[in-house]
Amino acid sequence: xxxxxxALAHQFDDLGQQHQAASxxxxxxxATEIMFFGGLFAGYAVYRSAYSRAFAExxxxxxxxxxxxxxxxxxCSSLTMAxxxxxxxxxxxxxxxxxxxxxxxxxxxxxxxxxVEYRHKYEERLxxxxxxxxxxxxxxHAQLFFSFYFVMTGMHALHMVIGVxxxxxxxxxxxxxxxxxxxxxxxxxxxxxxxxVDIVWVFLFPMxxxxxxxx
Numbered sequence: 080x081x082x083x084x085x086a087l088a089h090q091f092d093d094l095g096q097q098h099q100a101a102s103x104x105x106x107x108x109x110a111t112e113i114m115f116f117g118g119l120f121a122g123y124a125v126y127r128s129a130y131s132r133a134f135a136e137x138x139x140x141x142x143x144x145x146x147x148x149x150x151x152x153x154x155c156s157s158l159t160m161a162x163x164x165x166x167x168x169x170x171x172x173x174x175x176x177x178x179x180x181x182x183x184x185x186x187x188x189x190x191x192x193x194x195v196e197y198r199h200k201y202e203e204r205l206x207x208x209x210x211x212x213x214x215x216x217x218x219x220h221a222q223l224f225f226s227f228y229f230v231m232t233g234m235h236a237l238h239m240v241i242g243v244x245x246x247x248x249x250x251x252x253x254x255x256x257x258x259x260x261x262x263x264x265x266x267x268x269x270x271x272x273x274x275x276v277d278i279v280w281v282f283l284f285p286m287x288x289x290x291x292x293x294x
Contacts, residue, residue, distance in 0.1 A: 101264045105271050116279055119234070123227045123286065133220035135291035140205060140213075141228070142196060146288040149192050153277045156185035163249075164270040167263035172253055175266065179250040182273065186243045193236050200225070228287055235283060238276045245269055 127134045163178035204212040207226045215221055249269050252258065258266060 101268055105268045109271065109275050112275060116231075116234075119227070119231050120282070120286070123231070126223055126227070130217065130220040130223065133215070133217035134224045136215055136217070137213075137221040137224035138287060138291040140200075140203070141288050142199065143288050143292070145192055145196050146284055149189050150280065150284050152185050152189045152192070153280050156182050156189070157274055157277045159185065160246075160270045160273045164263070164267050167253070167258050167266040168260060170258075170260040172256060172258070175253040175258065176250050179246050179253065179266075183243050183246050183250070186239055186246070190236060190239055190243075193232065197229075200229075231283055231287070235276065235279055238279075242269075242273055242276055246273070 159178045159181040163175050163182060166174035166178055200206060204210055205225055207222050207229065211218075211222050211225070213221050246269060249266050252265065
């Protein structure tokens with residue numbers, strides 16, 4: 080059995096049709112993700128407009144250095160993910176595995192830094208709830224800011240937690256020789272997911288960490 084025949088699912092006529100179906104499915108999924116995060120962004124924008132001073136003061140309690148490091152880490156992971164997809168297109172099995180491992184390591188670094196940030200917020204008693212404490216005139220509105228912060232960055236981190244093992248599966252399949260220049264759709268679809276998660280952070284970082292620091 081040829082590589083093309085082995086990679087072709089029985090419900091498709093050819094690999095081109097199979098690739099188009101996979102791409103369509105992934106883009107539909109990403110569209111639902113855009114609507115989900117778009118709702119969070121819209122809610123944040125509304126409340127930030129209503130309580131701009133409290134949100135501005137609260138953003139200064141975020142660690143811009145750790146946030147900047149995580150931004151650089153994710154941008155590097157997008158590069159290694161793109162290189163993994165390109166390696167799959169060129170049928171370079173070893174390179175696929177190495178670039179996927181590099182992407183996973185960078186993803187794990189991001190999650191580690193985010194855990195450190197969350198721990199700092201716990202120690203500073205900035206976790207929304209009964210134990211929340213902030214010496215500020217608009218502490219109640221500040222708690223709303225941190226509610227958005229933890230929900231939005233937490234959901235983003237959850238997508239990272241899902242993405243890292245997914246890349247591990249892709250790496251294992253690549254190691255087993257399941258991909259070739261004729262069939263690399265799973266790696267490409269995983270890349271689209273990873274790039275989407277990175278893009279979400281590119282919006283989250285300035286919105287939460289930077290936008291209120293100009294003054």
